[in-house]
Amino acid sequence: MTAQRKVRLEVRNVSLAFGATPVLRNVNLDIKPGEFFALLGPSGCGKSTLLRLIAGFNQAQSGAVCIDGADITRIPPWERDIGMVFQNYALWPHMTVAQNVAFGLQERKLPRADIQRKTQSALELVGLQDYGQRRPSQLSGGQQQRVAVARTIAIEPKLLLLDEPLSNLDAQLRVHMRTELLALQRKLGVTTIFVTHDQEEALSISDRVAVLDGGVIQQVGTPMELFDRPANRFIASFVGTINLLSGTAHTTADGTTFESPLLGRLALPRTSAVSGSAEIAFRPHTLTLASPDRAGSADKVWMQGSVAHREFLGEFIRYRIDVQGIDIVADQPHYGGSIEFLPGALVKIGIQPGQIRLLAA
Amino acid sequence: MHARLSPAHAAIALAIALFLVLFLIVPVITVVYVAFTNSDGTLTLAHFFSFFGLTLMRESFYNSLYVGAMSVLLASIISLPLAYFTMRYRFRGGVLIQTLGVLPLIMPPFVGAAAMQLLFGRSGSVNLILNDCCGFGIPFMEGLNGVIFVEALHYFPFILLNLTVALANIDTAMEESAQNLGASGVRLFRRIVFPLALPGYLAGAALVFLKVFDDVGTPLVLNVTDILAVQAYLRITSIGIDDPIGYVASVIMVIASLVALWGSTWLMRGRDYATLQRGGSSLARRELKPLQAVFAYGWIILVLLIVLSPHIGILLLSLSKVWSFSVVPDVYTLDNYKTVFRDSSGMMANTLLYCGIAAGFDVLIGTAIAYLILRTRLPARQWLDLAASAAIAIPGVVLGIGYLRTFKDFQLPFTTQPFTAFWVIIAIAYTVRRLPYALRSCMAALQQLHVSLEEAAENLGASKNRTIYRIVVPLMAGGILAGFVTSFLTAAVELSATIMLVTAQSDAPMSYGIYLYMQSIAGRGPGAALGVIAVVIVGIGTYLSNRLIRGRAAQHEAPRALHI
Numbered sequence: 001m002t003a004q005r006k007v008r009l010e011v012r013n014v015s016l017a018f019g020a021t022p023v024l025r026n027v028n029l030d031i032k033p034g035e036f037f038a039l040l041g042p043s044g045c046g047k048s049t050l051l052r053l054i055a056g057f058n059q060a061q062s063g064a065v066c067i068d069g070a071d072i073t074r075i076p077p078w079e080r081d082i083g084m085v086f087q088n089y090a091l092w093p094h095m096t097v098a099q100n101v102a103f104g105l106q107e108r109k110l111p112r113a114d115i116q117r118k119t120q121s122a123l124e125l126v127g128l129q130d131y132g133q134r135r136p137s138q139l140s141g142g143q144q145q146r147v148a149v150a151r152t153i154a155i156e157p158k159l160l161l162l163d164e165p166l167s168n169l170d171a172q173l174r175v176h177m178r179t180e181l182l183a184l185q186r187k188l189g190v191t192t193i194f195v196t197h198d199q200e201e202a203l204s205i206s207d208r209v210a211v212l213d214g215g216v217i218q219q220v221g222t223p224m225e226l227f228d229r230p231a232n233r234f235i236a237s238f239v240g241t242i243n244l245l246s247g248t249a250h251t252t253a254d255g256t257t258f259e260s261p262l263l264g265r266l267a268l269p270r271t272s273a274v275s276g277s278a279e280i281a282f283r284p285h286t287l288t289l290a291s292p293d294r295a296g297s298a299d300k301v302w303m304q305g306s307v308a309h310r311e312f313l314g315e316f317i318r319y320r321i322d323v324q325g326i327d328i329v330a331d332q333p334h335y336g337g338s339i340e341f342l343p344g345a346l347v348k349i350g351i352q353p354g355q356i357r358l359l360a361a
Numbered sequence: 362m363h364a365r366l367s368p369a370h371a372a373i374a375l376a377i378a379l380f381l382v383l384f385l386i387v388p389v390i391t392v393v394y395v396a397f398t399n400s401d402g403t404l405t406l407a408h409f410f411s412f413f414g415l416t417l418m419r420e421s422f423y424n425s426l427y428v429g430a431m432s433v434l435l436a437s438i439i440s441l442p443l444a445y446f447t448m449r450y451r452f453r454g455g456v457l458i459q460t461l462g463v464l465p466l467i468m469p470p471f472v473g474a475a476a477m478q479l480l481f482g483r484s485g486s487v488n489l490i491l492n493d494c495c496g497f498g499i500p501f502m503e504g505l506n507g508v509i510f511v512e513a514l515h516y517f518p519f520i521l522l523n524l525t526v527a528l529a530n531i532d533t534a535m536e537e538s539a540q541n542l543g544a545s546g547v548r549l550f551r552r553i554v555f556p557l558a559l560p561g562y563l564a565g566a567a568l569v570f571l572k573v574f575d576d577v578g579t580p581l582v583l584n585v586t587d588i589l590a591v592q593a594y595l596r597i598t599s600i601g602i603d604d605p606i607g608y609v610a611s612v613i614m615v616i617a618s619l620v621a622l623w624g625s626t627w628l629m630r631g632r633d634y635a636t637l638q639r640g641g642s643s644l645a646r647r648e649l650k651p652l653q654a655v656f657a658y659g660w661i662i663l664v665l666l667i668v669l670s671p672h673i674g675i676l677l678l679s680l681s682k683v684w685s686f687s688v689v690p691d692v693y694t695l696d697n698y699k700t701v702f703r704d705s706s707g708m709m710a711n712t713l714l715y716c717g718i719a720a721g722f723d724v725l726i727g728t729a730i731a732y733l734i735l736r737t738r739l740p741a742r743q744w745l746d747l748a749a750s751a752a753i754a755i756p757g758v759v760l761g762i763g764y765l766r767t768f769k770d771f772q773l774p775f776t777t778q779p780f781t782a783f784w785v786i787i788a789i790a791y792t793v794r795r796l797p798y799a800l801r802s803c804m805a806a807l808q809q810l811h812v813s814l815e816e817a818a819e820n821l822g823a824s825k826n827r828t829i830y831r832i833v834v835p836l837m838a839g840g841i842l843a844g845f846v847t848s849f850l851t852a853a854v855e856l857s858a859t860i861m862l863v864t865a866q867s868d869a870p871m872s873y874g875i876y877l878y879m880q881s882i883a884g885r886g887p888g889a890a891l892g893v894i895a896v897v898i899v900g901i902g903t904y905l906s907n908r909l910i911r912g913r914a915a916q917h918e919a920p921r922a923l924h925i
Contacts, residue, residue, distance in 0.1 A: 057537055077537070078545040090534035094556040103552070104542030155542055 006033030007068050007158045007191050009054070014063030016049060016215075023049045024060070025215045031193065031208075036185050038202040039195045041212035042238070047195045048087075050212070051161050054193065055084045067158060078107075083157030087164040089148035091136035097147050098123070098132035104155035122154035125184065142173050149181070153188060160185070162194035166201060178205050199239050203227065211235055233359055236281045243287075243328050249278035249358055258358060262323060263301055268353060274360045281357045284318065287330040288350035289341060300350035303328075307341045321349060367825070370737050373729050374745060380726070381748045385793050388763025389615065389755055395766060396608035408605040412613075417587060418606065422613060425574060425589035428508050429617075432573045433520075433566050435513035439664055440521040440565075445550065446657045448528040450649050465668055467899045469854035469872065470515040471578025472892040473671025475879050477511050478502055478583065479684060480674045486688040507583045512573045514668060519572070520565035527561025528554070560629050567625035571618050575756040578856040578872075582879050589614055593758050594860060602765055611759040618754040672896065678889035697890035705874050705891055712853050712870040712895075715784070719791035720849035723799035724841050726792075731803040732833070736812075746800070753797045757857025760790055764862060784868040787859060791852040798851060799844035806840020807833070846906035850899050871895050 011029040015022070023046045031037045039047040052058045054065055056077035064073045072080060083104075091100055101122050105115040123129045126146035136144055145165065152160065165181065166174045182205045185192045196202050202209050203223035210220045211234075219231040230236035233244065247260030251274060258266045258280055268280075288300060296302045305323035316331045319341060330349060332338065341347050399405050412418045446452050465473075480486045481501040488498035501510050531554065539553045555562070577590040586595065589610050596607035649657060679697050681690030730749060733742045752760075764786055771780040780786060810833065818828045834841070856872045863869045869877070871891060878888025 055537075055541055057540075076545065077540040078543045078549075080541075081543075082541070084538065084541045086534040086538050088532065088534055090532065090538040092535060092539075092553060092557070094559070103539065103544070107543035107548065151538075151542070 006189055008033050009159055009191060009193070010064075010066040010069075011050070011054070012064045012066065014050075014053065014060045014065070016046075016053060016058060016060045023215050024053070027063070027215075027217055029210060029217070029220070031191060033191055034189050035191055036182060036205065036207045037191075037193045038206035038209040039193060039212060040199060040202040040209050040239075041197065043197055045212040046215040047197075047212050048163055051084070051163055051193065051195050054159070055082050055161055056080050081155070081157055082159045082161060083152035083155060084161040085145075085148045085152050085163065085165050087167060089136075089144050089168075091144055091147055091151075093136055095136075096132065097128065097134050097136065097139070100136065100147060101132075101151045101154050104151065108155065118154055122150040125153065125187075126150045141169055142177065145169065145177065149184070153184075153190070157190065160188075160190045160192040162192065164195055164197070166196070166198075174201070181205070203239070211238065213238070228357075230281065230357065230359070233279060233281075233361075236357070236359060241284050241329060241331075242281050243284065244279050244281050244359075245326070246277065246279045246361060249274045249276065249360075251275050256358065258356075262303055262326060263351075266301060266353060266356070268356060268358055274358050277361045279359045279361050281359055282351055282355055284329040284331040285316070286352060286355040287328070289319065289321075289330055289332055289339075290348045290350065291339075292346045292348050294348070296348055296350055300352055303349050303351075305347060305349060307343050307345045307347060310341070310343060319347075321347060323349065367737070370733060370739055374733055374739055374742065377726055377729060377745055378748075381745070381793075384764075384789050385748065385752055385755070385760075388760060388767045391767045392608055392611045392759055392763045393615075396605060396612045400603075408609045412606055412609040415606070418592065418610070421587045421589045421592045421610070424505060424587050425614075426617070428505055428512065428588065429570045429573045429621075431505075431509045432512040432516065433569050435509060436517035436520050436569050437562075437566065439513065439517045440524055442657070442660050443664065444521055444524040444528055445554070446649075446661075448525060449554075450647050450653075450657070452649065452657065464672065465515045465518055467850070467903060468515070468672065468675070468892065468896045469578065469856065470511050470576060471582045471856060471879070472854070472875055472889075472895070473515065473675060474507070474511050474579050474582040475885055476671045476674025476678050476889065477514075478507070479678060480670050481510070482507075489688055502583070504585060508580050508585055508588070511579050511583070511671075512576065513569075514671070516569045516572050519568045520562065523561040523565035523568075524558055527558040530561075531557045563625040563628055567621050570621045571753065574614060574618055574621075575758075575857050577758055577860060578876055582876070590756060590758050590857065593762065597762050597765070597861070602769060607762060611756075611762055614756045614759055615754065618756060622754050675889045675892050675896070678885060679893045681886060697886040698894075700887045701890045701894065704887070705871070707867060708869055708871045708874040708891075709894070711784070711868065712872070715788040715791055715870055716849045716852040718788040719795055719852045720799070720845045722792045723796050723848040724803065724845045726796060727799035727803035727844055728807075728834070728837065728841060730800055731807045732829070735804070735807050736815075746804075749800050750797045752793050755794075757790070757794060757855065757859070758861055760794065761858040761861025764790065781862070782864040787862050787868070787870065790858040790862055791848075791855060794855065794858060795848040795852050798847040802840050802844030802847060803837065806837040806843075809840075810836050842906060846902060850902055853895065853899055 009029070009031040011027055014024055014027045016024040027046075027050060039050060041047045049058055053060055056072075056075065060073065064071050066072065091097075092103075095103070098119055102115050102119045105118055110118070119132070120129065123132060126149055128143060128146050128150065131139065131143065131147075136147065139147065145168070149165075162181070166177055169177060178201055181194075194206070203226070206223065208220060208222055209226055211218045211226065213234050219226060219235050221229075226235060226239045230239060230242075236242045236244065245260050245262060247258050247263075250257050250259070256268045256274065258268055258278065260266075260280070266280075290296060292304055303323050305321040305328065307319055308322045308327065309320040311318045312334070313331075314334070316333050317340065319330045319332065321328045321330055328349060396408055397404055397406070399407070413422075478485060481499075482488070483498065483500070483502070485502070487501070491498050500506055535557060536549065536553055539549055544552060575590065577588075577594050580586065580588045580591050581594075586592070593607050593610040593614065596604045596610065600607070677690055678684060680693050680695070682692035682694045682696070684690035726749070730742075730745045733739050734746055765781050768780045768786070772778065773780055773783055814836065815828050815832055818832045819825070823831060853870075854872055856876055859870060859873050860876065863873050866877075872895070875888050875891045875895065878884035878891060
């Protein structure tokens with residue numbers, strides 16, 4: 001398996017509806033050569049539809065799909081040279097593992113010797129070289145997934161599409177397979193798009209992520225950008241856990257301030273110019289908890305509340321704190337000698353203004 | 362379920378077993394025994410040697426195999442495009458196919474055969490037109506061709522329906538992944554779709570083969586006698602009940618049927634694809650390209666025309682006074698119907714009586730076997746299922762010969778009438794022959810019924826019998842009804858066993874009456890009229906039962922294949 005020429009994929013102004021139901025609305029994507037790109041979103045957001053559209057199984061009502069600038073919208077699936085790994089693997093039960101992997105090569109009418117060699121090396125690449133004569137039903141879930149991957153990469157596709165590739169595996173295997181998938185992609189260098197509803201999966205292995213909701217791309221960015229600078233309320237709450245407080249924002253020449261009943265008037269760093277009703281967002285792990293009788297440092301804004309609920313999660317403890325009827329989630333690292341608060345205890349919550357994101361409501 | 366050996370269950374099982382032994386196993390074994398023994402009871406292969414020493418028998422044997430295989434082939438050629446186009450393409454008329462595709466099953470092939478002769482025979486309508494315009498004819502109905510043509514047209518729905526269900530069950534991703542890897546069109550079908558649908562196809566193909574092998578009426582009406590089933594019938598009825606050649610023919614027929622059944626399961630061994638399939642996403646049906654559309658619609662219109670031709674032909678025939686050497690009849694009349702109602706109303710009553718008894722017993726036995734197998738731990742209960750289902754592999758002629766031989770010295774108590782001349786034996790033959798249909802139906806109905814529904818009733822204080830009465834039977838009603846209707850309707854058009862067992866015309870059912878009429882040229886009109894009446898009865902029955910079954914529960918039921 002040799003490293004391939006890397007291609008760029010563009011999705012331009014694509015809209016698609018099933019009957020009267022719009023599924024994709026004016027979707028634009030520009031995926032760079034060799035990128036490991038994730039489509040993330042809740043179920044029903046249109047991410048699988050978009051992937052199937054790229055593979056040619058769905059036809060858009062408007063817009064185009066281009067590879068290296070060439071429009072492929074009208075090319076049928078079997079002439080696209082875009083490999084897709086299906087969610088349920090779709091291994092053909094009437095063929096052996098080797099026959100499954102050889103299928104695409106046979107369809108390309110390659111010489112017999114080449115087919116054999118490429119089949120073998122694809123199987124080697126996923127560590128299943130000794131399983132060629134088995135039937136798919138004789139393999140475990142993880143092995144079936146590898147066969148599905150081998151079958152797809154054997155044809156050396158221009159583009160690799162993975163539809164929820166890890167969703168049928170158990171939790172441990174999932175973590176293992178995702179690093180393996182990434183290593184394989186890096187080795188082949190093939191531009192890869194994978195669909196997932198699991199934000200941890202998307203953030204941990206992709207170069208960039210597009211988050212979809214309601215058929216609309218909400219934000220495209222690196223995992224860190226999405227986490228640190230969510231573009232809107234949906235991204236903020238879908239990617240990671242977050243606290244949201246509503247209030248009013250004022251942007252003047254001097255800077256931005258945010259006013260809310262809980263926190264009073266807050267001066268915020270200049271990140272976005274928002275005026276009017278707005279929300280601030282801050283992550284649970286950026287908060288500091290302290291006993292109410294301790295003096296709080298001046299670089300933080302402090303609120304007071306009582307512990308409503310606590311969950312022990314190993315590395316940290318997640319507190320739900322009732323601040324004047326509003327729930328604030330705060331994560332505190334857990335280690336030998338760390339301070340703990342019991343349900344009902346009064347606590348002070350410290351927020352660093354630098355960790356606060358302002359979102360237009 | 363708790364393992365409890367109830368004496369009631371055991372008693373029911375024994376009663377069913379006794380029935381099957383007496384009216385299925387013993388008669389078949391008797392046939393085999395006679396074929397392998399001399400008159401003094403010593404074992405011999407001499408009958409087999411003399412069978413294959415006769416040119417007529419050898420030819421009959423080859424002809425039967427040939428007709429069976431060619432019918433399957435022709436039925437496949439008709440069914441494959443129909444099933445594929447309706448299941449994989451956006452296609453107007455899919456429903457039409459699904460509905461009209463069942464039509465041939467309503468009319469037994471021997472009824473349509475005479476009409477087909479008039480339409481497609483040497484001097485039939487089609488060839489008259491062909492000769493007129495093009496100067497040549499096509500020998501559709503010459504000799505074995507006619508049998509193959511008629512059989513394939515009547516039995517292709519078995520392949521079509523099974524294939525349709527099989528195609529519906531294939532996960533879409535299976536095909537999409539092949540397209541993704543570069544396969545399309547015929548290659549996609551040949552390498553992925555057809556292999557995955559193969560179990561359904563083989564089930565249908567085996568059924569067609571069995572049906573064709575079993576059929577004695579069609580070749581007789583078409584005047585083709587060098588066929589195994591016909592020879593078995595002729596030897597026994599003309600030479601006598603002791604003629605060993607008839608028994609050898611019977612044994613060969615049973616073996617061929619068993620091989621066909623066993624072969625279809627053997628080919629599919631270890632290929633239980635169902636376990637790997639997850640009910641995939643909704644099927645993305647493809648658009649037909651213009652050329653494909655022309656082919657698809659052309660094919661369907663052609664098939665529909667041919668499929669409907671025996672029905673149209675029989676209708677024309679029933680209304681005709683004279684019909685020969687002309688495209689359509691010359692003179693129309695209703696006399697045939699008058700004749701039939703005057704002479705044959707007894708036959709109609711007989712059909713209703715025999716088939717009612719047979720279907721009633723079939724669902725009773727079917728429900729009991731289904732319950733014993735799925736809900737009890739009775740030892741050896743699987744044997745009941747196996748024995749009851751085995752009837753599918755026993756040709757009607759063979760069963761008939763078996764009854765005649767087994768019960769030949771048995772007299773009805775308090776009379777001098779032999780049991781074999783008593784009309785009840787026809788009803789029993791129907792019961793045994795149609796039991797597999799009812800059994801499958803009842804089994805499927807009970808399998809869909811979750812045990813917890815019964816346990817809930819028991820938990821609330823209902824005894825086992827009360828639970829069966831109040832929960833199991835009402836919930837199974839749809840399946841039981843479907844079983845009753847299938848048994849009844851298919852028994853109504855049964856001829857193979859009937860032809861062996863009818864001794865007095867007053868005891869004959871409609872199917873035998875149609876056959877008798879069709880024997881003479883003059884009788885064709887009334888025969889066709891009786892055929893039309895049978896088709897109407899069967900058609901109305903099918904329609905009503907479908908409405909009834911759809912009305913009850915079964916909304917969520919997947920399309921069901923015609924198995925067995």
